[in-house]
Amino acid sequence: MDLNDIKTLYGSYLFQNYGREDLCIARGDREFIYDLEGKEYVDFVAGIAVNCLGHGHPALVKAISEQAARMIHISNLYYSREQADLGEALASIVPPPLAVSMFCNSGAEANEAALKLASKHTKRARFVTCKNSFHGRTCAALSATGQPKYQEGFEPLLSKAFDHIPFNDVEALKSSVSKTTAGLLLEVIQGEGGVIPASKEFISTARDLCDDTGALMIVDEVQTGIGRTGKWFGFQNYDVVPDIISLAKGLGGGVPIGAIVSTREIAKTFTPGSHGTTFGGNPLACAAGYATIATIRNEGLVSRAASTGAKWMADIREIGEGSKIIKDVRGMGLIIGIEMGESAKELKKFGFENGLLLNVAGGKTLRLVPPLIVSDGSISRFNDCLRDFLSRQ
Numbered sequence: 317m318d319l320n321d322i323k324t325l326y327g328s329y330l331f332q333n334y335g336r337e338d339l340c341i342a343r344g345d346r347e348f349i350y351d352l353e354g355k356e357y358v359d360f361v362a363g364i365a366v367n368c369l370g371h372g373h374p375a376l377v378k379a380i381s382e383q384a385a386r387m388i389h390i391s392n393l394y395y396s397r398e399q400a401d402l403g404e405a406l407a408s409i410v411p412p413p414l415a416v417s418m419f420c421n422s423g424a425e426a427n428e429a430a431l432k433l434a435s436k437h438t439k440r441a442r443f444v445t446c447k448n449s450f451h452g453r454t455c456a457a458l459s460a461t462g463q464p465k466y467q468e469g470f471e472p473l474l475s476k477a478f479d480h481i482p483f484n485d486v487e488a489l490k491s492s493v494s495k496t497t498a499g500l501l502l503e504v505i506q507g508e509g510g511v512i513p514a515s516k517e518f519i520s521t522a523r524d525l526c527d528d529t530g531a532l533m534i535v536d537e538v539q540t541g542i543g544r545t546g547k548w549f550g551f552q553n554y555d556v557v558p559d560i561i562s563l564a565k566g567l568g569g570g571v572p573i574g575a576i577v578s579t580r581e582i583a584k585t586f587t588p589g590s591h592g593t594t595f596g597g598n599p600l601a602c603a604a605g606y607a608t609i610a611t612i613r614n615e616g617l618v619s620r621a622a623s624t625g626a627k628w629m630a631d632i633r634e635i636g637e638g639s640k641i642i643k644d645v646r647g648m649g650l651i652i653g654i655e656m657g658e659s660a661k662e663l664k665k666f667g668f669e670n671g672l673l674l675n676v677a678g679g680k681t682l683r684l685v686p687p688l689i690v691s692d693g694s695i696s697r698f699n700d701c702l703r704d705f706l707s708r709q
């Protein structure tokens with residue numbers, strides 16, 4: 317079967333709700349993926365900031381294989397050692413007072429849980445989120461998302477419950493949060509929006525306002541969590557601790573899992589029956605999450621993301637010096653955005669022709685979110701490609 321045969325099957329049997337690249341991926345190895353003909357690509361997308369250990373990491377493969385043989389799913393009617401172990405592992409990497417976790421299956425689900433938890437805990441119904449944010453596609457997560465293009469055709473959603481303020485606008489933040497606000501849901505780096513970091517003032521003001529009004533500070537760490545920014549969690553770059561964080565993407569190293577982590581006091585709001593999911597916290601996903609955290613820790617991948625990312629960003633800035641195309645280079649650790657207007661899509665195409673898998677976020681920003689194990693050689697390949705691309709303009 318070749319790519320065209322597979323595209324025909326997709327056309328016949330699958331919803332057409334994704335705009336896909338002309339690439340069928342057959343397998344992966346570290347930061348490399350291979351198409352049906354065996355052509356190699358360096359993967360700077362990592363399943364959209366998911367495959368933090370790359371493809372086929374032996375520690376993750378072993379954990380998943382052994383767990384699959386033992387048991388995959390049991391429901392939340394019973395206890396499993398694997399769920400307890402992952403809860404303990406997460407508690408060991410979050411700063412206090414964050415302490416306890418609840419598991420689900422995706423980023424959107426994690427945000428749904430966080431919003432429900434904040435509503436029930438504060439007994440308030442209104443939320444503040446940011447324009448240009450992305451929080452997922454389920455009803456509440458989509459209502460929280462500050463990009464009308466995703467909401468088109470589904471209005472009014474829960475629009476009455478959400479105020480969207482301009483990102484990094486401290487004054488708008490101050491005038492939007494009050495004693496009737498249940499929570500503030502924020503990304504510390506808007507990933508889908510184009511890799512836009514929050515300012516320190518915006519995040520510290522958010523913390524202060526929540527303290528003053530009793531609103532809960534919820535940080536969406538779905539894209540920035542689990543080592544990506546050079547800290548375990550993106551908010552740790554900002555000297556604040558949120559009340560609730562949502563996680564997914566990198567947490568399972570590629571196996572679907574989401575989570576919220578909150579303080580012990582807030583977590584008490586959910587009593588048996590308050591919230592739940594059939595698959596959430598199943599032993600397979602939890603074993604993957606545990607192995608992912610243990611491997612990131614054992615291999616020092618958090619600090620490596622910080623140092624590799626800082627050097628890479630400096631290199632990109634140097635390569636782009638004097639270029640009229642590159643408007644901005646920004647990010648933290650191994651989430652890097654190169655804002656370059658329409659050229660971002662052209663660079664993506666040029667990279668593809670040269671064996672690099674790249675991705676554009678927010679329409680005009682090339683987003684680099686490779687596996688945290690990405691080698692220096694692969695980073696050099698991207699840098700050479702960027703140099704070559706710019707020299708042709």
Ligand SMILES: Cc1ncc(COP(=O)(O)O)c(C=O)c1O
Pocket residue numbers: 364422423424425427450451452453503507508536537538539564565
């Ligand atoms: C910050 C953020 N929150 C939530 C989501 C939604 O996650 P999922 O696609 O797993 O539902 C994403 C996905 O890109 C995201 O980047």
